[in-house]
Amino acid sequence: MPQSLSVITLAVAVLCLAYAFILYSQRRKKAAAKREEAPKPKLTSTSRVESSKPKCTLASSSLSSCSSVLNDNSAVKTSKESRPRPSESKVTTYNYKFKPFNPDLLGSTFLDDAIREYNHYIAFYYIGTLDSGRKYSIMIGSSDEWVNILTLNRASVATYESHGFSILEKRWSYGNKVLGARQLRKFISDNMEEIVALMKTQASVRDEKRLAREAEDAKFEREQIMREQQEETRRTQIKTIISGRKPVIQQYFTGMTFELNKNKRNHSRAQQQAEQDYFNINIDAQVCNCNDFQDVTSHYEPFDVRRLCSHLYYTIWRNNLLKSKTDCLDDFVLQNIRRDFWGIYFFSDDDNGRFAIIAYRDRIELDVAMPKHSGEGYVMSRWKLEGREWLGAGGSKRFQQTVRIKLENLFGDRK
Known part of the structure; x- marks a missing residue:
């Protein structure tokens, strides 16, 4: 009996060890499988993230840049508890309509010739097409209220005429009835933000013109006073001469x-x-x-x-x-x-x-x-x-x- 009991005890011990080994092996396999399924980090602990810089400034204009750039010194730390998130911001592309005026870049069409011969200051201009197929141009000068428009008139042999449009009062200033007035008005309204921004860039030009106008007015006033004094002197002389001739x-x-x-x-x-x-x-x-x-x-x-x-x-x-x-x-x-x-x-x-x-x-x-x-x-x-x-x-x-x-x-x- 004592010998058979020893054998039984040994067998039970062996079975227990085998069962423990099997459980241990299964746990290791599960742990390994979980490690293989876990996502691997793509960034090191001191990686940097920089947003792209969209090029959306107006060519040769002094408008502010539209790009938004993150600080290059801002580091994003990566750990098991915190992983970098992809940026949710989207890059916005601005389709600017107006171009800086350069007469050397104009073509040889009748409209280009009309723009070239326009006798007022042009800072920016846009060339478009009406629903009728006729070309027109909207020009921004030194005014912060008016845009000028060149469009064909109603003559049998149409030629380009100039018209002014007030962006403040939403009205035409001069000229006959404008062909395509409704479409032109809508274009101006749809692009008002850009027009106003471009007008703001001409503040220095407006100041120069204002100073020049004030100087010209002062000169004219001085000359007018001088002419009036000369005329008064002449009238006095005439009266004196005529009075002396009276006898x-x-x-x-x-x-x-x-x-x-x-x-x-x-x-x-x-x-x-x-x-x-x-x-x-x-x-x-x-x-x-x-x-x-x-x-x-x-x-x-x-x-x-x-x-x-x-x-x-x-x-x-x-x-x-x-x-x-x-x-x-x-x-x-x-x-x-x-x-x-x-x-x-x-x-x-x-x-x-x-x-x-x-x-x-x-x-x-x-x-x-x-x-x-x-x-x-x-x-x-x-x-x-x-x-x-x-x-x-x-x-x-x-x-x-x-x-x-x-x-x-x-x-x-x-x-």
């Missing part, structure tokens, strides 16, 4: 009578036109309600040229209402006389040559009618007494010398 005019110069012709049709037309264009005028009575007539000329008798204000003068002379005079010199003077007539002086020389000197209320130059150098008839010249010079060629030198002596005798020798 001579009153003593030696006379009026000149005229007659109206019998062309009733011309008279009626002239009267109607005068009532539309001028003051209240009566041609037959030579009456006008302007201040010049009321204050200066109304005291002269009817049909005296001195009675006529500028309105009556233009109405009668420009509508051919004058009746010709029988005397050749009188008729020549009457046909060539100017407005604001003040008086006339007739005289003859030793050779029976006839002359006429005409003075005006608002001019210091004197008109002079004298015989022609050769042949019959007369010529009208002009003499500036203060400068002792002829302002228009007329008559012979002998006739000019005769008139000059007479003028100096009348008004005094003004050397």
